[in-house]
Amino acid sequence: xxxxxxxxxxxxxxxxxxxxxxxxxxxxxxxxxxxxxxxxxxxxxxxxxxxxxxxxxxxxxxxxxxxxxxxxxxxxxxxxxxxxxxxxxxxxxxxxxxxxxxxxxxxxxxxxxx
Amino acid sequence: xxxxxxxxxxxxxxxxxxxxxxxxxxxxxxxxxxxxxxxxxxxxxxxxxxxxxxxxxxxxxxxxxxxxxxxxxxxxxxxxxxxxxxxxxxxxxxxxxxxxxxxxxxxxxx
Numbered sequence: 001x002x003x004x005x006x007x008x009x010x011x012x013x014x015x016x017x018x019x020x021x022x023x024x025x026x027x028x029x030x031x032x033x034x035x036x037x038x039x040x041x042x043x044x045x046x047x048x049x050x051x052x053x054x055x056x057x058x059x060x061x062x063x064x065x066x067x068x069x070x071x072x073x074x075x076x077x078x079x080x081x082x083x084x085x086x087x088x089x090x091x092x093x094x095x096x097x098x099x100x101x102x103x104x105x106x107x108x109x110x111x112x113x114x
Numbered sequence: 115x116x117x118x119x120x121x122x123x124x125x126x127x128x129x130x131x132x133x134x135x136x137x138x139x140x141x142x143x144x145x146x147x148x149x150x151x152x153x154x155x156x157x158x159x160x161x162x163x164x165x166x167x168x169x170x171x172x173x174x175x176x177x178x179x180x181x182x183x184x185x186x187x188x189x190x191x192x193x194x195x196x197x198x199x200x201x202x203x204x205x206x207x208x209x210x211x212x213x214x215x216x217x218x219x220x221x222x223x224x
Contacts, residue, residue, distance in 0.1 A: 003157070033211070042216035043158075043200065056211045090158065100146045100165050100204060103212070105158040 002026065004093050004106035012112045018079040021109045023091030025072050029104070031097025032074040034066060037088040037108070046089075049074055050097050078111075086113045116141050118203045120215035127191050128223050135186040135218045137175075137201030146204040147184040148212070149175055153197045161186075161199070171195070191222045 005024040013019050025032050034046040045058040049068035066076040072093075078085055088110050092103040117140040127133050139145055149161040162170045164177045164184060175186045184201060201215040 035214075043214035045211045045213065048211060058211070092158075100148070100163050102160045102163075103150075107157055 004091055004104050006089075006091050006106035006109050008109060009107065010110045010112075012114065013081050014114050015081055015083060017081050018077065019081060019111060020075055020077050021089055021091075021111070023074045023076075023093075023106060025074070025091075025093030026104055029093035029095055030072050031094045031101075032068055032072065033092045033094075033097065033103065034074070034076050035090045035092065036060070037090055038086075043090070046076065048097055055097070081113045083113050086111060116203060116205055116213055118201050118213050118215035120199075120201055120218050122218045123216070124219050124221070126221045126223060129193055130190050133188050133191040133195070133220065133222070135199050135201075135220060137184045137186065137215060139182050139184065139201075139203050141182075141203055141205070143206055145177065145179070145182075145184075146206075147175070147177060148202040148204070149173070149184075149186050150200045150202055150214070151197050152200070158200070191220075193222045193224055196220055196222045 007022045031050045033048040035043045037043050047066050048056045052068045063079045068074045088108045090108045091106045094101040094103050119138045148163045151161040152158045173188045177184050198217050198219050200217045202212045
């Protein structure tokens with residue numbers, strides 16, 4: 001079974017630009033969560049999608065958005081990039097996203113904002 | 115406020131020594147806690163969860179509600195245990211989400 005796939009692996013953008021990151025979950029997983037990982041703040045929850053609906057959202061500004069498609073693939077978008085958005089963005093999938101279900105993480109997309 | 119605290123950013127032990135990675139949480143609901151691990155150049159992965167009361171790779175963790183702690187322990191550390199360890203708390207309500215601690219980097223020296 002293929003793992004969670006995130007593309008691209010690396011991105012370099014400049015301030016003010018926007019970026020779209022992609023995540024393909026494990027086959028059969030319908031819940032996709034996104035996390036931002038930085039050295040200072042650690043892992044912070046961005047949002048979670050299930051069956052194309054956002055079920056939960058973390059404390060990030062509206063510049064951060066996401067969506068999920070009918071095949072469970074998910075994208076997150078960051079508009080008007082700021083230097084502080086430089087981070088590793090991790091996607092995780094699980095079957096239902098409910099309870100103490102095991103999350104499977106992707107390798108992440110390393111975003112650098114210059 | 116819901117919070118997970120891992121007081122040690124770095125922890126260094128010698129091979130064969132006992133190791134304990136500390137995790138404290140703050141949560142008004144019924145806590146469900148996890149330990150995730152990230153080995154060098156590998157993905158973040160689940161190590162263990164308290165509801166399973168399991169021992170993985172010799173690691174155990176006991177939920178202590180009185181002390182609001184979920185410390186990870188191993189009696190004899192191995193060099194391959196060197197990794198970044200994250201404690202996580204599951205928040206309920208609507209859909210669940212995980213709140214992570216900032217992690218502890220464990221180095222096991224030969």
